[in-house]
Amino acid sequence: MTTTPSTCCYCGVGCGVLIHSDGARVTGVEGDPAHPANHGRLCTKGLALADSCASLSGRALHPELRLTRDAARRRVDWDSALDTVAERLAGVIRRHGPDAVAVYASGQLLTEDYYLFNKLAKGLIGTNNIDTNSRLCMSSAVSGYKLALGADGPPTCYQDLDLADCVLLSGSNTAYAHPVLFRRLEAAKAARPDTKWIVVDPRRTDTAALADLHLQIQPGSDVALFNGMLHHLIWEGLIDERYIAAHTEGFDALKRLLRDYSPRQAAGLCGIAEAELTTAAEWFGRSPASLSLYCMGLNQSRHGTAKNLALINLHLAAGQIGRPGAGPFSLTGQPNAMGGREVGGMATMLAAHRDIANPRHRAEVAAHWGVPPERLSDRPGLPAIALFDALKAGQVKAVWIVCTNPAHSLPDLEQARQALAQAEFVIVQDAYADTDTAACADALLPAASWGEKEGAVTNSERRVSRVRAAVPPPGEARADGWIAAEVGRRLERLLYPDAPSLFQNSEPAAVFAEHAALTAGRDLDISGLSHARLERDGPQQWPYPAGAAAGQARRYEDGRFPTANGRAQFHVTPYRPPADAVNARYPFRLLTGRLRDQWHGMSRSGRVARLFSHAPEPTLDMHPADAVRRGLKAGELVSVESRRGSLVLPLALSEDLPGGCVFAAMHWSGQHLNSGGVNQACSPAVDAQSFQPELKHAAVRVERAELPWRVRAASRHPDLPALRARLQPLLAGCGYAALSLRPPDILVLNAAHAQARPDWLSELTRLLDLDGGPQLQTFSDARRGLEQRIAWRDDAPWAFVFAGGQDDGARLLAAMQSGQPWPGNRLSALVPGAASAPAAARIVCNCLHVDAERIQTAIAAGADLAGLKARLGCGGVCGSCLPELKRMLTRQTEREY
Ligand SMILES: Nc1nc2c(c(=O)[nH]1)N[C@H]1C(S)=C(S)[C@@H](COP(=O)(O)OP(=O)(O)OC[C@H]3O[C@@H](n4cnc5c(=O)[nH]c(N)nc54)[C@H](O)[C@@H]3O)O[C@H]1N2
Ligand SMILES: Nc1nc2c(c(=O)[nH]1)N[C@H]1C(S)=C(S)[C@@H](COP(=O)(O)OP(=O)(O)OC[C@H]3O[C@@H](n4cnc5c(=O)[nH]c(N)nc54)[C@H](O)[C@@H]3O)O[C@H]1N2
Ligand code: SF4
Ligand SMILES: [Mo]
Numbered sequence: 048m049t050t051t052p053s054t055c056c057y058c059g060v061g062c063g064v065l066i067h068s069d070g071a072r073v074t075g076v077e078g079d080p081a082h083p084a085n086h087g088r089l090c091t092k093g094l095a096l097a098d099s100c101a102s103l104s105g106r107a108l109h110p111e112l113r114l115t116r117d118a119a120r121r122r123v124d125w126d127s128a129l130d131t132v133a134e135r136l137a138g139v140i141r142r143h144g145p146d147a148v149a150v151y152a153s154g155q156l157l158t159e160d161y162y163l164f165n166k167l168a169k170g171l172i173g174t175n176n177i178d179t180n181s182r183l184c185m186s187s188a189v190s191g192y193k194l195a196l197g198a199d200g201p202p203t204c205y206q207d208l209d210l211a212d213c214v215l216l217s218g219s220n221t222a223y224a225h226p227v228l229f230r231r232l233e234a235a236k237a238a239r240p241d242t243k244w245i246v247v248d249p250r251r252t253d254t255a256a257l258a259d260l261h262l263q264i265q266p267g268s269d270v271a272l273f274n275g276m277l278h279h280l281i282w283e284g285l286i287d288e289r290y291i292a293a294h295t296e297g298f299d300a301l302k303r304l305l306r307d308y309s310p311r312q313a314a315g316l317c318g319i320a321e322a323e324l325t326t327a328a329e330w331f332g333r334s335p336a337s338l339s340l341y342c343m344g345l346n347q348s349r350h351g352t353a354k355n356l357a358l359i360n361l362h363l364a365a366g367q368i369g370r371p372g373a374g375p376f377s378l379t380g381q382p383n384a385m386g387g388r389e390v391g392g393m394a395t396m397l398a399a400h401r402d403i404a405n406p407r408h409r410a411e412v413a414a415h416w417g418v419p420p421e422r423l424s425d426r427p428g429l430p431a432i433a434l435f436d437a438l439k440a441g442q443v444k445a446v447w448i449v450c451t452n453p454a455h456s457l458p459d460l461e462q463a464r465q466a467l468a469q470a471e472f473v474i475v476q477d478a479y480a481d482t483d484t485a486a487c488a489d490a491l492l493p494a495a496s497w498g499e500k501e502g503a504v505t506n507s508e509r510r511v512s513r514v515r516a517a518v519p520p521p522g523e524a525r526a527d528g529w530i531a532a533e534v535g536r537r538l539e540r541l542l543y544p545d546a547p548s549l550f551q552n553s554e555p556a557a558v559f560a561e562h563a564a565l566t567a568g569r570d571l572d573i574s575g576l577s578h579a580r581l582e583r584d585g586p587q588q589w590p591y592p593a594g595a596a597a598g599q600a601r602r603y604e605d606g607r608f609p610t611a612n613g614r615a616q617f618h619v620t621p622y623r624p625p626a627d628a629v630n631a632r633y634p635f636r637l638l639t640g641r642l643r644d645q646w647h648g649m650s651r652s653g654r655v656a657r658l659f660s661h662a663p664e665p666t667l668d669m670h671p672a673d674a675v676r677r678g679l680k681a682g683e684l685v686s687v688e689s690r691r692g693s694l695v696l697p698l699a700l701s702e703d704l705p706g707g708c709v710f711a712a713m714h715w716s717g718q719h720l721n722s723g724g725v726n727q728a729c730s731p732a733v734d735a736q737s738f739q740p741e742l743k744h745a746a747v748r749v750e751r752a753e754l755p756w757r758v759r760a761a762s763r764h765p766d767l768p769a770l771r772a773r774l775q776p777l778l779a780g781c782g783y784a785a786l787s788l789r790p791p792d793i794l795v796l797n798a799a800h801a802q803a804r805p806d807w808l809s810e811l812t813r814l815l816d817l818d819g820g821p822q823l824q825t826f827s828d829a830r831r832g833l834e835q836r837i838a839w840r841d842d843a844p845w846a847f848v849f850a851g852g853q854d855d856g857a858r859l860l861a862a863m864q865s866g867q868p869w870p871g872n873r874l875s876a877l878v879p880g881a882a883s884a885p886a887a888a889r890i891v892c893n894c895l896h897v898d899a900e901r902i903q904t905a906i907a908a909g910a911d912l913a914g915l916k917a918r919l920g921c922g923g924v925c926g927s928c929l930p931e932l933k934r935m936l937t938r939q940t941e942r943e944y
Contacts, residue, residue: 179393670704692728
């Protein structure tokens with residue numbers, strides 16, 4: 048048994064983990080008490096990392112190639128795969144020029160891998176067509192920081208969470224998306240109860256429910272809110288005139304604009320009460336230290352840059368920046384979105400915060416790489432949405448997709464799919480072979496994943512941590528950087544046979560050193576960092592120039608900014624509505640976002656049954672009053688249709704949404720649904736400065752989907768990912784179908800169709816081994832289209848399919864989940880009419896598997912939070928459920944009084 052310190056591969060909190068392994072397999076994961084990001088804590092996702100590695104089913108284990116257009120992909124050896132990829136890319140470059148090739152990479156790559164891909168695209172191929180999923184994520188934050196402060200990157204650090212007197216959370220569901228930071232906020236508030244939390248979110252999330260003030264604004268109206276708050280600060284004399292005069296520029300122009308944003312006008316635009324807006328402004332302006340935490344509710348907007356700038360305006364005007372506990376803190380989503388920004392791995396930037404348009408910057412990078420300066424293109428590359436448009440239009444011929452799943456995560460999926468179908472050559476480099484994007488690959492390159500490779504990542508507070516290999520990659524999977532360098536070497540032999548190699552040493556430590564050297568003298572100088580230094584001293588924050596003894600926790604403490612004149616810049620930020628207008632045809636605003644326990648397209652989190660407990664099925668959430676008005680009921684299937692596309696989802700009712708808004712989680716993909724997920728309907732409208740798409744807002748209509756033939760099937764299985772893969776091809780056959788998991792080892796299929804589908808049903812029955820065997824119990828009534836089959840093992844149901852009747856199998860499923868023998872005789876399992884048995888209660892605490900019902904009962908019996916922890920254990924392990932427990936406690940109190 049060995050223990051390897053590393054970093055969690057999920058969110059940008061960047062928690063340190065200790066990986067336990069037997070040398071071949073990861074056997075366990077725990078929080079690293081020595082890591083400054085989490086001090087030993089992990090959330091539900093981090094705690095499930097070992098389980099997500101348990102099954103190899105679905106992993107990409109060998110390179111595969113499609114040799115002719117319509118052929119199936121075939122397994123090949125690495126040499127053939129690498130040669131073919133290099134030859135195909137070289138062919139496109141020779142015929143159509145470097146800009147006919149593009150790389151679409153990911154904020155989940157390690158810094159070294161990212162660096163190599165960037166060098167390959169910009170330094171070898173000579174195109175800036177390398178963009179990443181960070182375009183969908185952080186690019187508005189990047190443009191906000193650059194325009195206002197002169198350079199990218201948060202000026203703040205995690206310690207500021209402990210020190211802030213006022214925390215303004217905008218468009219961030221921290222309780223779900225950055226849970227370990229939320230634990231830290233909770234602790235800070237417990238220590239200093241006067242700390243004020245303001246949450247700006249159209250939904251009453253778990254984060255919002257715990258706030259002192261929840262501003263439930265109309266989607267997209269943040270700019271109006273921040274403008275109105277600043278108007279109030281000016282009016283009340285709460286701005287910091289001295290700071291403005293000494294360290295900023297452009298306030299007068301902003302002030303002129305703000306005349307139109309009186310608190311009353313602004314509150315009107317946001318749909319909130321004027322007093323709510325002024326209270327927020329008062330708390331923000333009068334607190335000794337005010338900290339903003341913000342995320343996709345600001346960035347994923349047609350006006351994401353303006354939202355970021357309007358918020359930074361507030362901080363600059365109130366002098367709430369460059370001090371402990373104060374500042375605009377953009378929470379990064381992915382584990383290494385920050386590293387990607389450092390290496391300049393996007394279409395609109397160069398390494399170490401350099402600019403493509405700046406000839407000196409291009410020359411510096413070219414010299415570092417040892418390529419002629421003219422090799423670096425002065426044309427900005429295509430940002431994600433434009434890149435896929437260009438693929439579809441045939442301007443870009445070949446695309447190399449690395450560590451991201453655009454056929455699921457891009458908006459307007461039909462466009463994305465057509466783009467991939469249109470491309471001459473699609474390379475997909477993923478750890479899994481069964482993603483929606485892998486299905487489109489001409490070349491599939493199997494990547495080593497978390498726990499299997501070496502490198503570094505940078506978290507939200509600019510802290511660089513090592514990522515380490517604990518086990519070898521499975522099959523023939525290889526580290527991303529190795530693949531990039533191998534293709535790079537072959538490509539340079541084809542394109543520039545006489546030039547020295549750009550990929551002489553692709554070992555992670557050497558690549559890191561090359562990257563660090565390129566940052567010398569820049570605002571993000573990490574020339575003092577190396578793998579050796581990180582080994583010796585542990586995770587470090589940047590800037591960390593050569594010769595420094597330590598990194599810098601906070602930036603801009605001296606009020607000097609990396610702009611031309613050293614001053615921060617105010618920007619004039621008029622409010623503009625979202626792109627997709629609601630009207631009588633598309634009356635609802637569709638919001639999208641995250642679930643607590645799933646990660647993006649679920650290629651990893653979707654392998655762990657217990658991570659489904661908190662949100663077992665995909666849903667479209669709607670306010671009960673809207674549902675009543677439309678005659679819709681909870682559990683009914685509805686079609687959600689935008690101007691671009693549609694999908695079917697079960698309806699769930701939630702008072703946490705404002706009227707007129709619906710919400711769907713982003714996670715469910717074609718691997719779990721009969722559609723590609725909610726991005727079928729999402730809008731590709733982008734921000735004009737950051738090119739980030741408006742994933743948080745689309746106008747939709749919601750109507751009942753008439754799919755009366757309903758099927759529920761479930762089966763226990765020792766390898767759930769394998770069983771899911773076996774059933775996945777069936778999804779396409781129904782008007783609605785969804786696969787999900789339940790602990791301990793159950794796969795569930797819910798499906799519905801306009802009329803009975805006997806062939807489909809017999810295929811399902813066969814795949815679940817429900818077509819024979821001694822323990823099989825069946826009932827069918829062909830006339831009524833009814834079919835029920837149950838396979839028993841000992842005294843308990845092992846698998847079942849119920850089709851066409853009223854009984855949805857809820858009792859059987861509950862029995863399978865409980866692991867208890869069936870109460871009563873087997874025949875009672877088929878008694879029709881027993882349909883209304885309640886489904887098993889939703890699990891709130893994942894660590895100890897405590898459901899909502901038990902918690903409610905304990906609360907009703909008088910338990911407080913300490914009592915719940917003592918009696919049921921919930922909230923006492925990882926803490927991810929704490930916000931919800933607190934919320935259930937307040938709800939109960941509200942009910943009592
Ligand atoms: N569990 C989990 N955690 C994750 C991830 C995951 O997949 N799962 N992914 C990581 C990544 S890459 C990212 S980028 C982060 C995202 O982290 P967050 O941005 O915190 O998460 P989201 O749920 O996408 O969106 C946050 C909130 O924005 C709100 N919102 C929608 N429109 C508006 C608006 O116009 N204004 C305001 N103020 N709010 C609005 C939504 O209602 C939602 O509650 O999470 C990271 N952490
Ligand atoms: N509607 C809607 N859409 C959204 C969002 C939203 O809020 N709403 N959020 C957007 C945001 S913020 C983000 S960040 C994106 C995320 O969208 P994606 O980037 O598509 O999300 P993932 O599913 O994390 O994709 C990562 C892929 O890399 C693979 N992988 C894992 N480890 C490795 C590895 O080591 N190497 C390689 N090569 N592959 C690996 C995984 O199997 C997976 O297929 O989604 C965006 N899309
Ligand atoms: S908060 Fe959770 S998902 Fe994010 S890094 Fe920490 S353990 Fe991983
Ligand atoms: Mo993200």
